[in-house]
Amino acid sequence: MKTVPAPASATPAVSRVRIVGIDPGSQRTGVGIIDADAQGRLTHVFHAALVVAGEASFPLRLKRIFDELGEIIAAHRPDECGIERVFMARNADSALKLGQARGAAICAVVSQGIVVHEYAATEVKQAVVGSGRGDKTQVQHMIGVLLGLKGPLQADAADALAIAVTHAHTRASIGRIGIPRSAWRRR
Structure with a gap:
């Protein structure tokens, strides 16, 4: 009896992009990694807050951010990165x-x-909460809902995941409409 091979799946392979979001800080740096598939589904991969405040000097804090973030990237192999743009603070x-x-x-x-890819804090809040003036607790809550995470999220890690989600939404919109992100900005 001759065996007939099973037909190839009619469902195409789901392509995905892995995105790392980074919420930089000199005491804690948030890191969040998600996968976004072609249908727009988001999946949580990893999140953490790199606590560097205990280092003996500021240059050692910077080295630790560089080293630990490098290890996380090597372990999870993201394809793209979103990071929060610096805002002007009162304290120079x-x-x-x-x-x-x-x-x-x-x-x-x-x-x-x-x-x-860089995002202003207001862009991130707009993408995740629906208002550029949302607060940290709203961001934490919505990231938990969007990614199906249970329990409280550390604020810096939630912000990093929010940046990754913002990048996923932005790249999907660019793919649909074909207008570069730079054209979206008001001058």
Whole structure:
């Protein structure tokens, strides 16, 4: 008796993109990784807050952000990255430290060949909460709902996941309408 091979699946393989979101901070840096498939479904992969405040010096904090983020990227192999854009703070010293922490995070990502996309905090809140003026608890709650996570989320990790979700939504919109993101900005 001759065996007949099973027919190939009529369902095409689901392509997915893995996105790392980063909420940079000089004391805690949030990291969140999600998968987004071609149908727009989002799946939680990983999240953490890198607590670097206990280091002996600020340069050691930056090194730890770079090293730990590099290890996470190597372990989870994201395809793309979204990171929060720096806002102007009242305290110049804090803004400089935040910028340096952000630079360490960007270097960790770029050193592994991943392109970085930047998002303002208001863009992230708009994408996740529906208002650019949403607060941290709203972001935490909505990220839990969107990704099906149970229990409370640490704020920096939730913000990082929100940045990844924002990037997933933005890249899907760009794919649908074909207008580059830079054209969306009001001048």
